[in-house]
Amino acid sequence: MNLHGLRLFYKVAKAGSVTVAAEQLKISQPAITAQIKKFEKENGVTLFLPQGRGICLSEIGKQLLKEADAIFKIEDRMETLIDNYKQGKNGTLKIAGNYLSTNFLIPIWVTKLKQENKDINIEINTLNTENAIKQLMSYEVDVAILGSGAAKYTDKINSTKIMDDNLWFVASSSHKYANQKVSLNDIMLEPFIMREKGSYARRLLESICYTNIIKLPKIALEFNGLHEALMASTSGYGVTFCSSIAAKEFIDIGKLARIYVDNINLKNEIVICVRKGEETQNLVKEFMSVIKA
Incomplete structure (x- = not known):
């Protein structure tokens, strides 16, 4: 079916006049009439009945108008959908983050993003840095929020610093040694209570020992989650070396305290990562704007 001819028929029928439709579409009346006659001939139907002034739809013309109305309303919705997607107002944003970001940072940002864009969907995966980068590069996620460990993947990603996160020694x-x-x-x-081998804080702790030629501490308890390690530390047994962002809420309520270690002042950069060499999606840009705000 010639959709151009159908559209011109629809516009004339809705306007009630070829003249009005021509003005709305900014094309000549003869061009509209010629296209509608071509459409009638191609489909073997008569859409308009002759009458003095104005237009009069035939029976098939009335039925076709009803169906065309449904078609072009769907088209309008599709155009709106595309426009909103391009502006970052709908669609699905898939985010990967390490344990720190998905538990302490991303929930605040995505809540704000959702409040401003109610029609979007958001999916969040908690992964280690290596797997987060893998999912980003395989298009399983759109953006990743990670720590300093992302720096080793600069050949694949563009990363933008969001903030610095201090690394603290903390205990009950x-x-x-509390507050000492x-x-x-x-x-x-x-004795130390730490996350699993390969976690950023664990690797940094080992690096401190190697750099200062000190024996590695005894890892008395090991957890796959930072929150679990901090909860164990509140018991009074062991020291944790971890993110200040994660530890601060425990310190504020008096369950944990900092231990100030001579000449140790380390930071972990929190970065937002996207694929290198690609134009950033508008929904990702919206997310980045929320973070910056």
């Missing part, structure tokens, strides 16, 4: 507020200043040697004699 009843620990002997101690040497690196002394703190490394304490």
